[in-house]
Amino acid sequence: MFLRILYNAREFHRIREDTRFYAMKLVPALKKAFVRMGERLRDEGIIDDSLDIYYLKLDEIKSIQRWPPPENMGADLRAVALARKRKMKSLSSKPFVDPRLLLVISRRDNIEGALVTGIPASPGIAVGTVKIVRDASEFHKLRHGDILVAPFTTPAWTPLFRVAAAVVTDTGGPLSHAALTAREYGIPAVVGTGLATKVLKDGMRVRVDGYRGAVYKA
Structure with a gap:
């Protein structure tokens, strides 16, 4: 038992930094398969749009394996997909966490003249033009020396840090x-x-002050 644990620790430690890569490696193939399934379900009139398949659960998709599908199955799944799509759209502008809770944790003491304050996460001071980037579709907006302002970032955003003057x-x-x-x-x-x-x-x-955790008008 000990030797097996030791072996696993030695082997898996090496890929610790690559876990996201390995976890996401199958996603393109899975997406391609689901898109194809969505196109077939759309062509059969079970869903309205091929991408509506992403609003269905795996068990619901498996329920269509029998062909022809059970009576009214198309109408039922279409209604489920449309309801979930509307729900997702209604939540698109709502944060997962109440911003007031974040402010309680991250707000610094009143800093005179600051537009916003937060946690000083990386030291330094930079002046630049604000570019709001909410998702990957807006990556192109950022130019060298701009201030990257975002809801959050993930490893996919890392190339932007070579361009941004501050985040x-x-x-x-x-x-x-x-x-x-x-x-x-x-x-x-x-x-x-x-x-x-x-x-x-x-x-x-x-002007972004990474020492104090504040952003001022330049």
Whole structure:
């Protein structure tokens, strides 16, 4: 037992930093398969749009394995998918965590003149133009020397840190992706502000103080 645990510790420690890569490795193949299934279900009139398959649970998809499908199955699944799609759209602008809770944790003492405050996650001071980036579809907005302002960041966002002069996020703490990556790239970071993407606007000139955890108008 001990030797097996020791072997696993030695082997799996080497891929600790690559866990996201291995976890996501099958996603493209799975997505391709689900898209194809969605197209077939759409062609058979069971769902309205091929991408509606993502609003169905695996058990519901498996229920269609019998062909022809049970009577009214198409109508039932179509209604389920549309209901979930509407629900997701209604929640698209709502945060998963009440911003007021984040502010209780991350707000610094009143800092005179600060537009937003948060956790000082990476030291340094930078001045630049705000670019609000909410997801991968907006990565193209960032230019060299801009201030990256985002709800959060993940490993997929890492290339942006080579371009940004500083990063400011709504969520996160000292060990969040934004904080760790900013320190690795040597740029200032203020995280856990709770409302940076709402207070700051595209085109604003700001000064990010990574020592105090504050963002000022430049």
